[in-house]
Amino acid sequence: MKIDLKGIKLNLISDSGIIDPTKKTIIFFHGFGGAATDWKFIFSSLPSGFQALAIDLIGHGSSDSPIEAFYYSAESINSQIREVIKSIDITNPILCGYSMGGRVALGYAINYPKEISALILESSSPGIIEAKEREIRALADSRLSERLETIGIEKFFNLWYEQPLFNSLKSNLTLFEKTLKNKTKQNITGLRNSLKYFSPGLMNSYWNQLNKISVLLLLISGELDRKYCDINRKINSILDCSQLEIINGAGHNTHLEKPDEFIKLVNNFLKGLN
Numbered sequence: 001m002k003i004d005l006k007g008i009k010l011n012l013i014s015d016s017g018i019i020d021p022t023k024k025t026i027i028f029f030h031g032f033g034g035a036a037t038d039w040k041f042i043f044s045s046l047p048s049g050f051q052a053l054a055i056d057l058i059g060h061g062s063s064d065s066p067i068e069a070f071y072y073s074a075e076s077i078n079s080q081i082r083e084v085i086k087s088i089d090i091t092n093p094i095l096c097g098y099s100m101g102g103r104v105a106l107g108y109a110i111n112y113p114k115e116i117s118a119l120i121l122e123s124s125s126p127g128i129i130e131a132k133e134r135e136i137r138a139l140a141d142s143r144l145s146e147r148l149e150t151i152g153i154e155k156f157f158n159l160w161y162e163q164p165l166f167n168s169l170k171s172n173l174t175l176f177e178k179t180l181k182n183k184t185k186q187n188i189t190g191l192r193n194s195l196k197y198f199s200p201g202l203m204n205s206y207w208n209q210l211n212k213i214s215v216l217l218l219l220i221s222g223e224l225d226r227k228y229c230d231i232n233r234k235i236n237s238i239l240d241c242s243q244l245e246i247i248n249g250a251g252h253n254t255h256l257e258k259p260d261e262f263i264k265l266v267n268n269f270l271k272g273l274n
Helices: 036-043 074-087 100-111 131-151 153-160 164-170 173-183 188-197 207-212 226-238 259-271
Strands: 002-004 009-014 024-029 050-055 094-098 118-122 216-222 242-247
Touching (some): 009 074, 036 259, 094 100, 100 207, 118 259, 153 173, 164 173, 216 259
16 A cells, blocks of 8 residues: 655555554564565564554655655654654554665664554664764765665666675575565666665664663664674663574575564564564
8 A cells, every 4th residue: 555645655554454453563674675575574464453564765666766865864864763653553663674674673662662562673783873984885885875876776786785794694695696686676776876875874873872762672683784683782771671692594584585584583572562
């Protein structure tokens, strides 16, 4: 279904095609270059009493890809998600985000801590602490977005997956080729603007605001993704309400590489909320 937000439309998918107000709702946010459909694998596996929704973030999937930079800012995306939640008339959803989608979920939780009931972050980060490092990252992402425009989506993602944190994904050739194929369906304007204007370099660091989170938090990372394992360990050491889980044999995208293990962790967490 498409949600009209007074100028742009965001696409939303659900496990049943309808919104059941009697069920607890978990909203899934995909990573960069992903789509709401990335989460369909878990929809039918949720515990009884829960319903799944997933959103195509701005510039992705079947949502709009406006040219204006504003729509891709952290502030605007927070507002967009809030308006979607209000428009479908659900209260205090559980948010689950992967990588870039984790930044969306965490940003929402920081800004509207009373409006969620739990949080799941997979391979995500509260941001870059040092201002100079943020500046460097913003410039790097801006240049990367220009390269995307120049070489096109297919070549860009072949280069994107050269990052070491995706080595385990690339080792499964069938899975990797399917992932690449899905990426080429995206809108180049949306991807370029997401990369440039939703860069971690342009976002405030949330490290000093983590204490705003009082709901239960599940942190998931892959054993082979050392960077995000370390980030999650640090978050877990700060918060009393968090639970850390590391999936063996997985890299950055644990839900893609090890879906059964990911489903088990999420379901155990959800059952603990009852």
